[in-house]
Structure formats: structure tokens, C-alpha cells
Amino acid sequence: MYLIIFDVDGTLVDSQNTILHGLQVGFEAVGLPMPDRRTALSIVGRSLNEAFADLVGPTRIDLVPAMAEAYRQSKISRRGQGLDIDPLYPGAREAIGSLRARADFLLGIATGKALRGVRHMQDTHDLHDWFVTIQTADTSPSKPHPDMILRAMAETGAEPHRTLMIGDTAFDMEMARAAGARSIGVTWGYHDQAMLTASGADRIIHSFPELERALAEVLDFDEEPV
Template identity: 50%
Template sequence: MFLVLFDVDGTLVDSQHMIVAAMTAAFEAERRPVPERDAVLGVVGLSLVEAMEALVPGIEPAAARSLAEAYKAAFQGLRQAAVRQEPLYPGALDAIRQIGARPDVVLGIATGKSRRGVRSIIDLHGLEGRFATIQTADDHPSKPHPSMILTALAETGVAPERAVILGDSAYDMDMAAAAGIHAVGVSWGYQDPASLAARGAHRVLERFDEAYPVLSNLFGWSDHA
């Protein structure tokens, strides 16, 4: 079997508008200067407390946790207000279907989002039952710690050399390297695509329809599993 893991924000869904809006609301609620948009998008992929620590160097742990809770509340408020701006990237659903149709492939998620956030995305886009393993920030250290991937490998019984993660950040590439699996970057996310190649990406995709051919070449898939 092969395991194909997907990051979520910046890889499967374009959630930048929600992320920036929630981050702005959180910093305003905590009476702190709001970070620049590029800085906010640059920490997407980290777990929330680690993201706050990166945005506010030297912040006290308790204050970072408070900011993280304010962000969660703001993000949930946007969802409840039906301000839903988390569309799938073009071709994402087709790629999930095509790759997941192989009987020798299992799909998974490894994300800095919470379980609640992932469930919302799955429900919104009709992805129920597509992923055999779902690893979130609720249960693991922040990326690039390899815990998410190691747990996904253990749950699916797949060997590291037969696994890959698709992601848009250096955190994904570094996490893959730490876990001993392959990494494929995507160019449409929130970090510089050149940085992904520099961190060991096998390839950096320009479009989602490149995913299956790239994985086929990487793993030596034939037309028939």
C-alpha cells in the first residue's frame, strides 16, 4: 500500500481570507498590533500557539495561548456567521478522487488545523470517507515535528518509503524529511515555491492535475494497481 497525505490550508483549501480576518480580530481583541498579512500567511501550517510565538517574538507562553484562544473564537465566529471563504483549490477534488481510486493507495490529512476545523472542511466539501487517517494539531506537536506523519504511518501500516505528503510550506517539507517520507510541494499556497524545492520537495506542482502523474513517476505506478 501507499499513503498520500495532504496538508489542508494552502494545499487543499484556500482559507487565507478567513485566517487573516480571524488573526486580525484576535490581535485586536488582545490589544496587540495586528501583524502584516504576509507575516500571518507565513506561519500557516504551524499550530496556533507556535504561530503566535512566531508572530510575536518573545511573547510569554500564557499570552501566546490567550492569542490562540482568541483566534479560535474569531474563526468559529466567522463560520457561524456564514462567512465561509474556504474553497477547494481548482482540481483538488478531482485529484483526491483520482489518486484515492487506486486500490493500493490510502489517503490522509496532516494539518495544523484543529479536528473541528478539519471536520468543517470535510462536511463543507463532501469529503466524508475519503481519508483513512486524519492527524490534526489537537493531538500532536506543531509541524515540522514528525509526530503527525509517524502516527499516520502506524495507523495505515504503510512503510515510510511508500508515503508522501503534498504541502505548500517549508514546515511540510521539513516534517516529511524528519519522518523519512517523500514530499511534493504545491505552488499555489502561502509560501515561496522556491523554498519548497530548497527544503527537499521531489517536485513542486503548478496545478493539481499534475499530482497523479508526479506520484505515479515517484512510486513507479503502472496504469493498473
């Protein structure tokens, strides 16, 4: 049995606009200027408090709780209004559906989001029951700590050499390596190909239709479903 774990933001869904809005709310809450777009998006994948801490630096670490809470409350409010709808990337549903149909695959999620955010994504795109294990910032340290993957393997009984993380950031690749798992980096998210390669990605793909072939190469399984 193979365990394939997906990141969410920047991998399954294009959430850059809603993330930037939340970060803006957080910075405004403490009277600080928002960083430039590239800098702000570079922390996507980290858990919320760690993301703000990375952006404000050690001298303003005391502001992080207020910033994170402003972000959370903004998300709750906007979702209640039917806002913050993040689209799936092209080909995501088809690729996941193809993997889900295989008897030799289990699918999981490992994300810096809270579980509430994952449930919102599942509600939006009708993805309930697609993932047998969901690991979030509610119960694990921030990426690149390996805890999310270790928990996912423990829950499913998957072995490290049959476990693979798919993500768009160096944090995902480093997390996989620390857990003894394999990894595939995707280039449509928030970190570029050079960063993904440098952080240990076993393969790089540029679109979802490339995924199953890349999985077969990295994990050395039969590409045809069983």
C-alpha cells in the same frame, strides 16, 4: 500500498482570507498591531499557538494563549453563522477523487488545524470518508515535527518509502523528511518554490492536474490505476 497525505490550508483549500481574519481578531484581543499580510501568512501550517508565538516573538509569549483563544472563538462563531467557507483549489476534488479510486492508495490528512476545522472542511465540500487517517494539532506537536506522519503510518501500516506528503509550506517538506517519507510541494499556497525546494521537496507542482504524474515519478509506481 501507498499512503498519500495532504495538508489542508494552502494545499486543498484557499483559506487565506479566513485565516487573516482570525489572526486579526487575535491581535486585536491583546491590543497589538497586525503584521503585514506576507508575514502573517508565512506561519500558515504551524499549529495555532506556535503560529502566534512565531509572529509576536519571545518577549510577548505570555499573550499567545489569549490570542489563540480569541482566534478559536471567532472561528466557532463565524462557522455557526455559515461564514468562513474556504473554497477548494481548482482541480483538488478531481485529483483526490482519482487517487481515491485506486486500490493501491490510501489517503490521509496532516494539518495544523484542529479536528473541528477539518470536519468543517469535510462538511463544506462533502469529503467525508475520503481520508482513512486524519492527523491534527489536537493530538500532535506542530509541524515540522514528524509526529503527524508517524501516526498516520502507524494507523495505516504504511512504510516510509511508500508514504508521501503533499503540502504548500517548508513545514510540510521538513516534516516528511524527518519522518523518512517523500514529499511534493505545491506552489499555489503560502511558501514559494525556492522555500519548498530548499526544505527538501522531492518534486514541485504548479497545478493539481500535474499531481498523479509527479506521484508516479517520486514513488516509482505504475501511473495507470490497478
